[in-house]
Amino acid sequence: MVAVRGLRKRFGRLDVLKGIDLRVPRGGAVALIGPSGSGKSTLLRCINLLDTPDAGSVRVGDRRLDFDGRRRLPPDREMAAFRARAGMVFQGFNLFPHMSVIDNVMSGPVVVKGVKRDVARPMALSLLDRVGLAGKAGDHPASLSGGQKQRVAIARALAMEPEVMLFDEATSALDPKLVGEVLAVIRDLARGGMTTVLVTHEMAFARDVADRVAFMRDGVVVEEGPARQVIEDPREPATRTFLGHFHGGRSAPAAP
Amino acid sequence: MHYEWDFGFLWQYRGLIGIGIAYTVGFTLLTSVLGFLAGAVIALGRIAGRPWMAAPLVALMEVFRCTPVLVQLVWIYYALPVLVGVELSPAAAAVITLSLYGGAFYAEIIRGGIRGVEPGQWDAGRALGMTRAKLMRSVVLPQALRRMVPPLVNQTILQLKNTSLVSTLAVPDLLYQGQLITSATYRPLEVYTMVAVVYFAILLPLTQLARLLETRPSRVAA
Incomplete structure (x- = not known):
């Protein structure tokens, strides 16, 4: 479903990803954990081509793009079509401040797919209902709490009917009180069969929601395996050291 | 020093003055719109284009930003026709000059405005x-x-004031009509007072509008 092979990415002289292999089967949920600067977010952004890989290949569904640094990048239109197949949720929400909540959710279908507004609206409303925010359709993002903003952002990504959802530290910018409501939505999605890749510092959440966990450090996947095993009984010393900071998987959010 | 102020005679020149105002406002509107379009092309070319596209645009922009508009006006009217072999009417030279001059400044405003949009907004749109x-x-x-x-409003205010320079090419804007009336009546004090008052009356509402737009609280980023 999602397959990353030999993925490399460098920013200037900094090697951020040093050959990553990762597979997420259809309906699977993989959590990426690891210290800051380990390349988790960059890996997620490369899956969605927000950062362009230098080498390797990325497959989402039946479409695969290969990168080797020398070849020209695919044209803008093709990159955009590829990105449309993956939904992404950001740490900073990134809602469009000049649009109402419902227009945010409709923006993908209307702008990208050219769906008529009166067709997109009921679908957007049902998505807002699904994240518990049907009553906020006409509001502006600025009037929402962080947790509400993030739930709108999830609905906006879902409106594109993506084949995979990518969560980039979706709860790291939230007030601890508001983390739960967002995690609940992500959990429902993953349990409902949505293919999911999530970067998180919530170890308990990763263990509960993900089928598999990949521990990254310094641009490589150090250890990958069933979620419970990696988090509760890691094989690699580096994983053990990292998880030691979390006291065996507490649920409070860690510093990003 | 005693001077008998007498504005009454200006009434008989109301037709000339009206034409002058029309030219001044018309040139401002035309060169603001054309200048904005030129600025948009330069700004988008710099942001989205390849380096070979951006370099000549930047060069053109810097030429117009770093020379006085009066020099540009005279150069484009007298020197450009010699270079390209096409005769330019004073009005055409004025429109070209003021549009490109304004465009050079509009370009930086537009580029700054686009660059000011948070990177997360680009990410979100691209991710969709x-x-x-x-x-x-x-x-x-x-x-x-x-x-x-x-x-943009501020630049347009400057743009309107810069139209007074087209009088040097005998384009009948407000200032040029003032000069005509002065040479017919020998009353420059009243004439230039009137000219200043008209500019002021046109621009004061614009500056107030600009102030209003600046102080209006902007929406917090989501």
Whole structure:
């Protein structure tokens, strides 16, 4: 479903990803954990081509793009079509401040797919209902709490009917009180069969929601395996050291 | 020092003055619109284009930003026709000069407005699958325009004042008509007072509008 092979990415002289292999089967949920600067977010952004890989290949569904640094990048239109197949949720929400909540959710279908507004609206409303925010359709993002903003952002990504959802530290910018409501939505999605890749510092959440966990450090996947095993009984010393900071998987959010 | 102020005679020149105002306002509107378009091309070329596209645009922009508009006006009227072999009417030379001069400044305003849109907004639009053009139209420009309005109004105020320079090419704007009336009546004090008052009366509402737009609380980023 999602397959990353030999993925490399460098920013200037900094090697951020040093050959990553990762597979997420259809309906699977993989959590990426690891210290800051380990390349988790960059890996997620490369899956969605927000950062362009230098080498390797990325497959989402039946479409695969290969990168080797020398070849020209695919044209803008093709990159955009590829990105449309993956939904992404950001740490900073990134809602469009000049649009109402419902227009945010409709923006993908209307702008990208050219769906008529009166067709997109009921679908957007049902998505807002699904994240518990049907009553906020006409509001502006600025009037929402962080947790509400993030739930709108999830609905906006879902409106594109993506084949995979990518969560980039979706709860790291939230007030601890508001983390739960967002995690609940992500959990429902993953349990409902949505293919999911999530970067998180919530170890308990990763263990509960993900089928598999990949521990990254310094641009490589150090250890990958069933979620419970990696988090509760890691094989690699580096994983053990990292998880030691979390006291065996507490649920409070860690510093990003 | 005693001077008998007498503005009454100006009434008989109301036709000339009206033409002058029409030229001044018309040139401002025309060269602001053309200048904004030129500025948009320069700004978007610099942001989205390849380096070989951006370099000549930047060069053109710097030439117009770093020379006085009066020098440009005279050069384009007298020197450009010699270079390209096409005769230019004073009005055409004035429109070209003021549009490009304004464009050079509008370009920086537009570029600044676009650059001021948070990177996360670009990420969000691209992640949804928007092409560059759709991202610009639906996400970036609506937010950038909001930031750009006060500096655009300010630049347009300068643009209106700069139209007074076209009088040197005998384009019958407000200042040129003032000069005509002065040479017919020998009453420059009243004439130039009137000219100043008319400019002021046109521009004061614009500056107030700019102030209003600047102080209006902008929406917090989501």
